[in-house]
Amino acid sequence: MEKIAKATGGRVVAYLNDLSESDIGYAKLVEERTYRYRGYVEEDKLVFIEGCRNPKSVTILIRGGLDRALDQAEIAIHDALSVISDIFRKSKAVAGGGAIEVEIAKRLREYSTDFHGREQLAVKAYADSTEIVPRTLIENAGLDQLDFLTTLRAMHLESNGIWIGIDPIQRKISSMKEIGVLEPTLVKEQAIRTATEVATAILRVDDIVASKSIKRT
Numbered sequence: 001m002e003k004i005a006k007a008t009g010g011r012v013v014a015y016l017n018d019l020s021e022s023d024i025g026y027a028k029l030v031e032e033r034t035y036r037y038r039g040y041v042e043e044d045k046l047v048f049i050e051g052c053r054n055p056k057s058v059t060i061l062i063r064g065g066l067d068r069a070l071d072q073a074e075i076a077i078h079d080a081l082s083v084i085s086d087i088f089r090k091s092k093a094v095a096g097g098g099a100i101e102v103e104i105a106k107r108l109r110e111y112s113t114d115f116h117g118r119e120q121l122a123v124k125a126y127a128d129s130t131e132i133v134p135r136t137l138i139e140n141a142g143l144d145q146l147d148f149l150t151t152l153r154a155m156h157l158e159s160n161g162i163w164i165g166i167d168p169i170q171r172k173i174s175s176m177k178e179i180g181v182l183e184p185t186l187v188k189e190q191a192i193r194t195a196t197e198v199a200t201a202i203l204r205v206d207d208i209v210a211s212k213s214i215k216r217t
Contacts, residue, residue, distance in 0.1 A: 006057035007049060027052050086184040095176035096183045097165025098134025102152050104192075105130045129199075130192075134166055141168035148173065 005012050010025025028051020060077060064070040087093070094100040108127035112120045131149065138148045148166065151173060155164045165181065167174040176182065 003057045003059075004049065007052050007055040009053060009056075025052075083184060083187075086186040090184070090186040092185040093182040094185050094188055095163045095165055096181040097167060097174070097176045098131075098137050098152070099156075099163055099165030099176050100183070100188060101130045101133040102149075102156050102165070103162050106153065106156050129195075137166040137168050141166065141171050143171060 001012050004010070005025065008025025008027050011023040013019050013023050027049045030047070030049050032045050032047045034045055062070055062073050062077070064073060095103075105127040108123055108130070112123035112127070115123060134149060134152060135145055138145050143166075152164060152166070155161045155173065160175070163175045163177040164173060165176045167179060167181070
């Protein structure tokens with residue numbers, strides 16, 4: 001109902017007594033019909049709402065021979081739309097390929113020198129955890145983790161090193177800016193924020209719950 005309201009420009013009203021003319025949307029055609037595609041007739045009937053004025057919501061109809069193909073197509077489209085949505089919400093992007101994670105780890109290690117003792121170890125441990133993304137990319141590409149991660153860290157010390165990341169397709173280290181591998185800043189911020197909140201919640205747990213073994217006869 002919310003999608004139909006966005007498409008037609010109407011408003012969802014809970015009670016008929018509250019209905020007014022301004023709540024009513026517009027569509028040139030509202031019809032329930034059997035969908036036909038290149039001569040093939042679908043078994044289910046679909047409701048078509050067409051000819052809306054300046055629609056804010058549309059339907060993407062996916063066809064495929066197998067349910068698995070449909071599921072994969074749906075996931076791909078959903079991910080693409082989510083990326084576009086994030087770009088509109090915050091029109092900034094960072095380097096992909098694990099480049100931003102290596103850069104964050106580098107700056108955290110520099111920041112750790114302001115602390116001493118356990119606090120410094122905590123900051124360094126946080127820096128190490130951010131490098132899980134480049135580590136995974138290196139491993140999935142079948143590359144040597146130690147050599148490539150060490151090279152990445154060294155290249156990030158250079159002036160334009162912030163763009164250097166892993167290209168798993170070519171199986172080499174490349175500039176993410178040159179090959180066009182970018183990620184929305186909002187996604188990275190949310191991932192770091194969520195991971196930090198989860199880690200903090202785990203560290204705050206000070207009770208140990210032990211499950212007793214059940215003897216079965």
